[in-house]
Amino acid sequence: MTTVEKIKAIEDEMAKTQKNKATSFHLGQLKAKLAKLRRELISDSTSAGGGGGAGFDVARTGVATVGFVGFPSVGKSTLLSKLTGTHSEAAAYEFTTLTTVPGVIKYKGAKIQMLDLPGIIEGAKDGRGRGRQVIAVARSVNLLFLVLDVNKPLHHKQIIEHELEGVGVRINKQPPNIVIQKKERGGVNITTTVPLTHLDNDEIRAVMGEYKINSANIAFRCDATVDDLIDTIESKNRRYIPAVYVLNKIDSFSVQELELLYKIPDAIPISSANGWNLDDLLELMWKKLNLVRVYTKPKGKLPDFEEPVVLRNDRCTVEDFCNSIHKSLVSDFKSAFVYGTSVKHSPQVVGLSHELEDEDVITILKK
Missing domain, CATH: 3.40.50.300 (P-loop containing nucleotide triphosphate hydrolases)
Incomplete structure (x- = not known):
């Protein structure tokens, strides 16, 4: 059977299996098998040329x-x-x-x-x-x-x-708030900070067994489903x-x-x-x-509001700003003056770890 045919067979079996306490282990196992087969399809499509081959690979520009x-x-x-x-x-x-x-x-x-x-x-x-x-x-x-x-x-x-x-x-x-720490022995230990209303121990055992994770600490910090658990295990493919x-x-x-x-x-x-x-x-x-625009202000001059440096919100410290211009700025960095909503008073002297906000103005001082 091809991967697609195996997927179809599992989907058909899941469709005709009624969900109840007696079938939860079996359904959890089937969902884990399905996720692994889906991963194979993803790997096949990406290994065949990254973006999918001729006509699909496009040079990326912009932020x-x-x-x-x-x-x-x-x-x-x-x-x-x-x-x-x-x-x-x-x-x-x-x-x-x-x-x-x-x-x-x-x-x-x-x-x-x-x-x-x-x-x-x-x-x-x-x-x-x-x-x-x-x-x-x-x-x-x-x-x-x-x-x-x-x-x-x-x-x-x-x-x-x-x-x-x-x-x-x-x-x-957002990724499910589940933490899995594998260990060498001791079996699967489960801790929860909220009641699990969509997931039982049989499903957890079935999924972990299918992925051959026999010993691990699992911390559930959300009311997770079996799909959330699989997504956490398959996080590299999500x-x-x-x-x-x-x-x-x-x-x-x-x-x-x-x-x-x-x-x-x-x-x-x-x-x-x-x-x-x-x-x-x-x-x-x-x-x-969720982009962040940062305007530059050379020392003794007016800010340049025409061409901002645009950063992604998950990478918008002063160090990220410096690296986006030239990596030598970090090694030569002494301090920075920042004007805007990210500081309590304008200007404020900050270091490399300071997090910038949209439309901040910055002056970099070198050593």
């Missing part, structure tokens, strides 16, 4: 990358053209885009790359169409635009989420990516219907053809990317 994922003919190519000025073939028939089409937008001083990916279809995670190549690129971006046609059933949203979940992409989620649901073609909707669309979490209704509401889309993009 962040946004990937457009959606069904064929939902308006991804038109949206890329409107936002970046890049021409991406657009037509009223399916599968117009057959390769990754890159574009760059400069927003709030930051250069952000945008990738228009070919239309995804159901079964993409199992290799249907060019699904594995599309998903391999989608796994590597900093933000996903999940582009949906609001005139079609919103179960398309569920299908895309299911396809991405199947290859280890977790949308708008990608936690923020996403925006781009609800396109709202020009055919009434005002009352638009008000309902705004209530969908992480969603922005737009019309790519008419260029409607793109400002709100970009604003949400900026919020989701």
Whole structure:
């Protein structure tokens, strides 16, 4: 049997197995086996060329990358053209885009790359169409635009989420707060800080046994599910990516219907053809990317507000700022003056470990 056939067999068995106390061990085992097979598919798609081969590997530019994922003919190519000025073939028939089409937008001083990916279809995670190549690129971006046609059933949203979940992409989620420490002997010891209402000891034993982890300390600091436990074990193969649901073609909707669309979490209704509401889309993009702009102020001169140094929020200390300009700045560093919200008074003398915030101004003093 091929890997895809093995996956199908396990999914069929899980579908016909009723969940109860007597079957929890078996279902936990099946879920762990399924996750391991899914990992094989991910490895196959990435080892076949990283981003999926010819037409999919794109040189990365800018401080962040946004990937457009959606069904064929939902308006991804038109949206890329409107936002970046890049021409991406657009037509009223399916599968117009057959390769990754890159574009760059400069927003709030930051250069952000945008990738228009070919239309995804159901079964993409199992290799249907060019699904594995599309998903391999989608796994590597900093933000996903999940582009949906609001005139079609919103179960398309569920299908895309299911396809991405199947290859280890977790949308708008944080890693589960579970700590596993392997040890040489002593069996599996479980501690919890909150009651586990979705997971029992049989499932935990089944999962740990399937991964041949016979001795470990497991600390559950959240009300975890069996999927959360597997995600923790498979953490190297999981990608936690923020996403925006781009609800396109709202020009055919009434005002009352638009008000309902705004209530969908992480969603922005737009019309790519008419260029409607793109400002709100970009604003949400900026919020989701969590970027930090730092302006430089040479000693004795005015700050440069035209070209900020843009850092990711998980790397925005003064040391990160110095390294982004030139590594020699760290070895020559004496101190820094910082103006802005990250300090109690402006200016304030800080060291390399000081964490910068958006729109701070900095002056570096060398030894």
